Amino acid sequence: MSANPNIVIVGCGISGIAAARRLVKAGFQNVRILEATARSGGRIKTGRLGDSIVEIGANWIHGPSEGNPVFCLARQYGLLDPEALTPENQAMDVGGHPPWVPNVFSSSGRKLNAEDLQPALEMFSELLCESSEFHSQGGEPWPNVGDFIRSEVQQRAAEMWKDMDANTRSLQLCVISNMLKVECCVNGSHSLDEVGLGAFGLYKTLPGLDCTFPGGYEGLIKNLMSELPGGLVTYNRPVRFVHWNNTEKRENPVMVECDDGEKFAADHVIVTVPLGYLKKHHSTLFHPPLPLHKLHSVQRLGFGTNNKIYVEFDSPWWDQDCEVIYFVWEDEDAMVDQVPDVQGSWIKKLFGFTVLKPTERYGHALCGWIAGHESEYMETLSEQEVTHAITQLIRRFTGNPIITPRRVLRSQWFHDPWTCGSYSYPGKGCSVQDLENMMEPLPVKESQSQPLQVLFAGEATHPYYYSTVHGAFLSGCREADRLISHYSSISPSQPAK
Template sequence: MALRSTRDSQILVIGCGIAGIGAAQKLIKHGFNNVHILEATARSGGRVRTGRLGDNIVEIGANWIHGPSKENPVFSLACNHQLLDEESMSEENQAVDIGGHPMFIPNWFSSSGRKLAPETMAPALEFYMNLLERSQEFYSTGEEPFPSVGEFLKAEVKRLTPEEWKEDRESFDLRMAMANTLLKLECCVSGTHTMDDVSLGAFGMYKTLPGLDCTFPRGYEGLTDSMLKELPKDIVLYDKQVKCVHWNYSKNGTNTEGTSFPVVIECSNGETFAADHVIITVSLGYLKKHQSTFLSPSFPPHKLHSIQRMGFGTNNKIFLEFEKPFWDEDCELIYLVWEDETHLDDVVADIKTSWIRKMTGFTVLKPTERYGHVLCGWIAGRESEYMETLSEDEVLHTVTQLLLKFTGNPTLRPRKLLRSQWFHDPYSCGSYSYVAKGCSGRDIENLAEPLPLKGSDSKPLQVLFAGEATHNSYFSTVHGALLSGWREAERLVAHYTPASGSVSSKL
């Protein structure tokens, strides 16, 4: 009976990102034959998206494997599919533990057009990073001296600035301005408008894995493409925009030959699909935007409140290609230091006129033999969302003026520009999740909780939830998304696994 149920159960996965692909893979591996993925767009991958800038491969979406070591399932899959270079797969690379913050070799440029000396700027970097590490410790202690990471950092920078720094006013101001650049950069890392919105007590929930972050030489999409090739070729149904998931459904679904299914998925074009179970892997941003219409009956209040409370922000990239580099040969990261920003504030006063001030700097795409002379600029928050509304020419002009100002080089001109626009992507509605002020791990658990709730008399596990925002240790990452897809597939496997001679209905 259990094996027949496993083969015959209709399971639909909404979203063909890595969480959805991972869930489908695991279900097929365990003998579920009636599995399909409904994808709203004409492409797979979700927020894994590889693009091109001229002849160069660039990552519009997910950039790195964070913590490429044996504990990371994305790294293991990438190795199995031979998608990484030898250095990334080496034991030495896997052994490096950077605590989630790679120490790139930097160049510093100031708004007066100067290149700044490492001896002036490096102490500010070390000072700030120590405070950032401390901000991650409150999760384990249960203390929360401030409601947000931003408020904690601002107070501690003011309280703990070394007295000897103040003896040289110019160096002191530059170091304070550098701290402000780093605060804005942390908005990019956390995917938030301001660090004042990120919970201090929950900041340490995020766990890092060992390994020096690495990239895919031929693009991150190579991973999702390789995973899809292992699935039945007709498993993904593209251009199926799901309008509503009807659960606890009492009527017969479409083409069900009289069989009663508890879930019917209604698409925007009027198509319907019936299922025993559905795994929803859409972004938290999409759920926030469509929370009142996406489920019928609607989300239980505690799940709805967690969707509303949890943070989901925008972090965009602006790629620039140059004829020749203006940065040092060994440089991996360029910091932009606004000399008039000596007080910590990670938002701009007037977004329309000053959005570019939220751009903290650029990573240098390495190796040069692979990418040429390409920089990736980072910008987060509502300033980033405003940037998306501008034309490409306007963005290129503004970024060019920024670089002219900071380098003091009047001949500097990028050859090409490419940018991401994740906020206005209708199915992402932003970049990734963070634990917002007032949130806790319970909110992530609420997001991941299947419907109907435990104790219900209805057929169990009708609606399951996966995606990076549902993983309480690795939220905002590709490996968190993958693990969440596996988790929900395993939930169904356990449900259909015989226990003591009967079919288990474990939740």
């Protein structure tokens, strides 16, 4: 094995960048990133809605506090508002669900009093907490989060809401449907029926009230890239094949081949492609194929779609202090998070909007959220069709027939050929073993003479911060460290630094 090994990183998202940065800092000189597209950042992607900077991909730093490397870097680069840096903001522990001020509208055009919906909101929030507890206990009563929540609501409502009149009770159940759709967006799943109850609690949150990047998340990427040597990334170079265990070539056991036929010999390859891409292309990407236990984990872990629809208005139709808007369908008391007819009523899956703040920066703009197959279908429509559907929806729920958006901009993550969705979640039957299998390098036997040929990073390989930017960043550092400690154990002085 060469003392200055050839290391190829596939993908220039935050995990690939983190791996390269760590390796370069440790003195590895032959590091290159092959990126399929013309840009760095992957699912960190900043765009424009008129004059405003908006995020097409990752939105927040989840849990901005000392334990979050993304927060620490953003602070170091001066990318955050002063409020996000305060000790109070860092100390807030909200378990991943910020206490936003809501406005609630219903499908009959009424603005509902949020206080009246507290029974449903509280019950749902309790059940989410309880859903997180099964991973340590085992013996979960249902295979998925959706079934658990529905069955518990039914039982508890029979007892706790028995004195409510039928209409009020029905409305509470409609609110539960809305909350299920919110959680589909949080998890990036089509339905909570696809999210495993046993593994739901594996996800860990950090303290700190979620914050955004006023100048755009891509500022983080720009700063990180400026620390890498020029020319380290080759753009527009999709990798098609990873030939590993190439035992005839003792020097370079891995050969990476791109779409255009160009080949790169390597000692190690760090694969950071999204799980959605891996699910779709693993059989052609790896030669020999992935070992079965790894493949099964790729299949068991979930990777769904969560999209945004930004909408800008001349004036607001929500309260000044409002931070989130929920749209409750009054015909959904069956606790549903999927629509029966995707083409005809995909818009029903949109749970509502978050309000872009502060107004001085964004004007009167909202971000709509829609997950699942309905979201994937939305991507196939023209911008005009999406604008029309959103306009009709808002007019119906507000009862105001003249509200007209000034601009609309939506993301299309499912049809992005290098992502194939948004982010990962623990599917039914998943356990921590699946996440460990995801990050296990190839070949799997430690006794191999050429170990660590293919390593795996990316958000879906983090055991408890999956689906986040900080999880992806840490996964890249982890795989770099794996190589660094490998080389320091076989040749303590090489590579130097």
